[in-house]
Amino acid sequence: MKTVDLYLLGEKGLCVLASILSNQVRCNITVVIGTDKGIKNDYSSEIEALCLEKGVNYFFRGIESLHGEYSIAVGWRWLINRQNLIVLHDSILPKYRGFSPLVNMLINGEKNIGVTALHASEKYDEGDIIGVAVRSVNYPIKIRDAIKLISGAYVEVVLNILNKINTELPLTRICQEHSAATYSLWRDADDYFIDWNLNASIIKRFIDAVGYPYDGAKAKVKGEIVEVIEAEEVNDVFVESRSSHIGKVIFKENGFPVVICKSGLLKIKILRNELSEDIIPILGFRVRFE
Incomplete structure (x- = not known):
């Protein structure tokens, strides 16, 4: 044998x-x-x-x-x-x-x-x-x-x-x-941060691809590191001087922030801080995701 x-x-x-x-x-x-x-x-x-x-x-x-x-x-x-x-x-x-x-x-x-x-x-x-x-x-x-x-x-x-x-x-x-x-190529901690200067469809795939059991898609909101766990694409709108506003929240839909991407919009449905707390209910309107 x-x-x-x-x-x-x-x-x-x-x-x-x-x-x-x-x-x-x-x-x-x-x-x-x-x-x-x-x-x-x-x-x-x-x-x-x-x-x-x-x-x-x-x-x-x-x-x-x-x-x-x-x-x-x-x-x-x-x-x-x-x-x-x-x-x-x-x-x-x-x-x-x-x-x-x-x-x-x-x-x-x-x-x-x-x-x-x-x-x-x-x-x-x-x-x-x-x-x-x-x-x-x-x-x-x-x-x-x-x-x-x-x-x-x-x-x-x-x-x-x-x-x-x-x-x-x-x-x-x-x-x-x-x-x-x-x-x-290999990924380190820096490679888990979302690049909002990409199209919404690519960012959505990125969020899904680096989630559990990996470390999750990261962003910064008001200097705090957050994890974007669930997001979905929504219909795009024309944004004046779009390149200056990438990463900003443009709407809230049913309480969920909608973020401007290079092209397309992304609704953030599950967002947690480093303590795994849901922070969408306390997220203000004038917010930029970095």
Whole structure:
């Protein structure tokens, strides 16, 4: 029986492990659990609980001792120095190589999202492709729902790989079209602030794409950092000298502030301060979102 080490992080990692166990895939697996303080739930506790329940051997990142014939990384963010390493990436390569690809695909309004399994390479996300699973997207969509959607694609790809490994079929090697590559960059705290000089449709997708389990879309109101949790586009109007008034509240509709964007208007429906308090009821009319 083949031995496979699974490097797992996040909800996608949990879904893959659960699927492997429920499908009774014939291989000996060892799990390495990653933790990520940059998101509100990294699912490390849930992965550990499942390992304990099913009697799966596991380690946390940094204390592992592994000797599997193959290694598969799901949602992993750190370098792994292993032979026969298979990496799963949140995009349809060669597009969106790098970091936060799913978030950036949703912000850009891509019609399809997907997962690519590839042989690990010296430069990130340049290895030969083993398999791809694609899912279509209907907007608006929250990041948590996109993660659930793409988790199914992860399961599809991993089960196909494990079936090939167990039956000793060769893993595909399709060279990427490197000239078509695009790159997706990492995000830090500054990248969660809304740029009101964008179109309302883009801002709406941004708010949905960086919400839970990520840190949420931020803005400043009267010097205070606030989180915009829910917003919707409303019909635009002609604003005199619009470029001078971007970010200002132009109307209140049923008590909800409507903000001027570069083009379009955005109604803010859920807005909280750093104490997670709803501040829409106390928000004045003459307010600028920065």
